[in-house]
Amino acid sequence: MKMKKILVTRKLIKDSEDKALKIFDAKLNPNDELYSQSRVIEMCQGCDGVLTSLTDKMDKETIDKLPDSIKIISNFAVGFGNIDLEAAKKRGIAVTNTPEVLSDATAEIGVLLILGACRRAAEGIESAREGGWKWSADYLIGKQLTGSRLGILGMGRIGQKIAKIAKSLGMIIHYHNRSKLSPDKEDGAIYHDNLKSLFSVSDVLSICCPATKETENMINKETVEYFPKGAVITNVARGDIVDDDALIDALNRRKIYAVGLDVYKNEPNLNPGYLKIKSAFILPHLGSATKDTRIAMANLAIDNIDEFFKTGNCKNKVN
Numbered sequence: 322m323k324m325k326k327i328l329v330t331r332k333l334i335k336d337s338e339d340k341a342l343k344i345f346d347a348k349l350n351p352n353d354e355l356y357s358q359s360r361v362i363e364m365c366q367g368c369d370g371v372l373t374s375l376t377d378k379m380d381k382e383t384i385d386k387l388p389d390s391i392k393i394i395s396n397f398a399v400g401f402g403n404i405d406l407e408a409a410k411k412r413g414i415a416v417t418n419t420p421e422v423l424s425d426a427t428a429e430i431g432v433l434l435i436l437g438a439c440r441r442a443a444e445g446i447e448s449a450r451e452g453g454w455k456w457s458a459d460y461l462i463g464k465q466l467t468g469s470r471l472g473i474l475g476m477g478r479i480g481q482k483i484a485k486i487a488k489s490l491g492m493i494i495h496y497h498n499r500s501k502l503s504p505d506k507e508d509g510a511i512y513h514d515n516l517k518s519l520f521s522v523s524d525v526l527s528i529c530c531p532a533t534k535e536t537e538n539m540i541n542k543e544t545v546e547y548f549p550k551g552a553v554i555t556n557v558a559r560g561d562i563v564d565d566d567a568l569i570d571a572l573n574r575r576k577i578y579a580v581g582l583d584v585y586k587n588e589p590n591l592n593p594g595y596l597k598i599k600s601a602f603i604l605p606h607l608g609s610a611t612k613d614t615r616i617a618m619a620n621l622a623i624d625n626i627d628e629f630f631k632t633g634n635c636k637n638k639v640n
């Protein structure tokens with residue numbers, strides 16, 4: 322059988338690029354250039370599939386202009402908010418993602434956000450670097466996790482892992498999903514069938530749900546008021562779930578005590594309001610950034626294309 326031709330839009334770790342070259346006639350991106358949408362369309366000419374990452378905006382306009390030869394968009398991420406699934410479906414293009422293999426690494430960052438925001442790590446790091454700080458009984462007093470209530474918005478693969486670690490730190494777990502989990506998956510966590518109910522018991526919130534039309538701006542002017550005064554909000558999922566102006570305003574009013582953020586609207590240009598808040602513990606989208614995880618994700622993205630061309634289907638197809 323003739324080798325399938327694929328475009329890989331971003332540079333991958335070498336092991337994964339070697340794997341792609343072994344299985345496919347792969348066009349790689351050795352300089353890791355950020356391709357524009359029109360460049361992706363142009364480079365897809367003659368290709369059977371494309372391996373995209375979350376920096377590729379595969380909206381309807383882009384998908385509609387892809388050549389007919391493209392049969393699969395394999396996204397190098399579990400989230401697929403960057404791809405218009407319906408537009409792809411209409412054109413008979415399968416879309417796949419990389420679930421599970423990144424859950425541990427992302428949950429680690431999710432817990433880091435909780436710890437960093439609650440224990441004032443951003444201010445602590447700045448003071449330690451500046452020098453001249455003076456220990457005192459009330460210096461950089463933070464919020465203790467032990468005994469506090471952690472609300473998880475989106476208790477899926479990553480949310481459940483965060484819950485497990487947080488439980489071992491002595492936190493009491495509450496969660497909201499559209500559907501209640503089975504008792505073994507809940508593992509003692511308390512279900513809330515609506516946002517207001519979850520937020521009103523969340524001393525700390527961890528956002529772990531996908532970015533969809535339904536979850537867009539779930540943290541907003543109205544819902545931020547549901548939290549207890551002095552709550553902490555963390556987001557390891559996607560920036561689109563938060564209305565930044567509402568959250569920054571709540572921080573400035575001390576309604577919200579601190580934030581821990583890994584993801585933002587319009588990355589990498591986060592809302593400058595966050596930079597003015599000393600307590601904001603902010604990271605540059607590091608969720609899955611470990612070597613093992615990035616290799617596993619890339620290998621899965623490659624395997625998804627291979628499985629699709631061999632069988633006509635793929636277990637990680639999302640549209």
Ligand code: NAP
Nearest residue numbers: 400475476477478479498499500530531535557558608609
């Ligand atoms: P998952 O297993 O599909 O879990 C998502 C959870 O969100 C499910 O429990 C789902 O439950 C819930 N949910 C979905 N829509 C909802 C809604 N409208 N309201 C309330 N809950 C809702 O996904 P995952 O693998 O844990 O990944 C979660 C997200 O993390 C991804 O979509 C991705 O955007 C993000 N992520 C970020 C990074 C990073 O680098 N920071 C890395 C990996 C993943 P129901 O269906 O019952 O509602």
